[in-house]
Amino acid sequence: MIGTIFDTILLDPMVNILVVLTELLFGSFGIAIIAFTILIRIATFPLTLRQLNQTRAMQQLQPTIQELQKKYSDPKRRQQEMMKAYREAGVNPLGCIGPMLLQFPILIALFYAIRAVLPQSPEALEGLSGRLYDIAFIQHAVPLEEYFLGLDLRSPSIIMVFFVATTTWAQMKTTVMYTTDDRMKMQQQLMTWMLPVMLGFFALSFPSGLSLYWTVNSVVGVGFNIVTYGFPALGIQPLISVRQPPKKPEEQPEEGPAAEPASTKSAARSSSAATKPSRTRTSHGSRRSKRQNRRRRS
């Protein structure tokens, strides 16, 4: 049942779009994969941006959360205070999961679509018949050209393994992580290397068409990261400002928050938060209390 819904709503449309794109883009399945990947990334960009917003806001709340965890031993009370902190910062703890859940089926469907469209065996081509729409333009197009720039898109390729690993590393490297926890920092540094190695290893058994998708996906991801985080090493400022959670006056950074690197200021923020218990309620603005309003009026 779930498989049928997945096929009808996601997989089959993707298969047909890939075939149509191939026909429109000079009969090259490689160019079709690139175009389709970019289209998908653009279409899901609002979700990606929302996820970036939420993830980053969550990360920046970590000092406060750690403080609350230390402060309250009663799990119920601790949970209440944490939820309160999230609410006041305008962060939904599940907010970064929603977009992820929405993107995940798209990625999985694309994976299977590429495998379905590339005839890796006669049985695979036979199976493709059930996925194609009854449109002559599409029906007449198969089987698609399997080669792109001399690369057999059906088979694994060492060159594509290299590209998968390096572009994944680049995407990891351009993702700015805000954390104050040394252990998390170490984990992130480890992942920056481990993930490219792992994906490179997986790419050894993937069809090159899928590796091409992965590479383009990562390159576009690097582009998005630079657009949202900037690239301080090259003096590139972010073009899109990621929404920040509200901060106490003494914690406001001097420069734009999106350009701020993860290292020193966030650590300082962490130590500051550890020594001075933070007030989770704002003292001015729309969320001030009635008492504060009265004082203000008087």
Added chain:
Amino acid sequence: MGLTAAAGLFLAACGGLANPEGWSTPSFQNDTLYYFPDRDTLVAVEVDEQGPRTAVWSFPDTALEDERDIDVEAVYGDLVVTDDAIYFAGWEGHVYAVEPEEGRLLWTTHNRISITGSVVGGVLHHDGRLFFGTTEGHFYALEAETGTIAPGWPEEGFTFDKGIWATPVLLGDRIFIGTMTGEVHAISPDDGSPVWADPFESGTGAIPELALIDERLLFVPTLGKTVYLLDPDTGQEAYPSFLTEDWVWTTPAYGDDFAYFGDFAGLIHALDITSGRDRWTFDTGAKVKAGPAIVGDVLVVADREPVVHFIDIDSGERLNAVPLQGAGTVRANVVERGGVAYVLTTNGRLFRAEPDRLAVTEVSITGAPN
């Protein structure tokens, strides 16, 4: 990034490439049945009055030094069985010649000839030569005795656009080649020179199979839901093209001016080759890849479900339908011998379909690898 990582891990867990399985048709020769009970092993089975009984040899035998390195990936084309050798080509792009009595390797192109692409169609044996095409569009001719490139034939074969998946077909002094671009070429077996002024262009998709009907018509099915009947002399359509409900990827059974074949929509067509029109259609309810067999007045069809259908050849009425429980599916053509149709399933089980009793029974073979 976490999303990418999770997706990567998930995909890797689900990953792996689709493995080719093969769908070579079982072949009877004298008192022996040759068939592939699995994708990489050829078996010879003695046939007595009761049918196939005991496996007498299998190929390759990894205990033998000559055959230790042989890795047949899957075989799709029909076997060519002669008195001297059994010839077949594998998906891995190698051709094999096996001695029919003992099942031992005579020669293989492995490590001797560089063949570009995989082989889906079978080999064509003609005048001491073997002809076959590859998925990369190369068309080769080998010396049947030695497995070397035939004299006068280019080492890399003649090249056609896209791939050649159909088994080449011979009529007189010409070989017909179907391509996945939707073209049919006629060439000379001597030097590969074109025979027709221009190739036939279907314009409706790839041509995965090719068959000769009654030595007077070329049966050209396409993945564009169209079947063409060509005049082999001119390469022109003998009748207007015939539209089907879905892809046709099979060879037909022929009898009394009718060609019987199935399509992927599950319809069986009785095509009158004197008019190019349907006499009747029968809906099996499931995709049909395997070519049917005619046994007397009954057409035996196996669909992908798999269900064996007994159909009255004159009226197109179903006489009986027998499901094959837990037998995988059927892609290999149904083959007739001695008033019985044999059906090979993808998990290597062989069934006898008896039109007299309208019944199907499994053939028990001792000594087979499966």
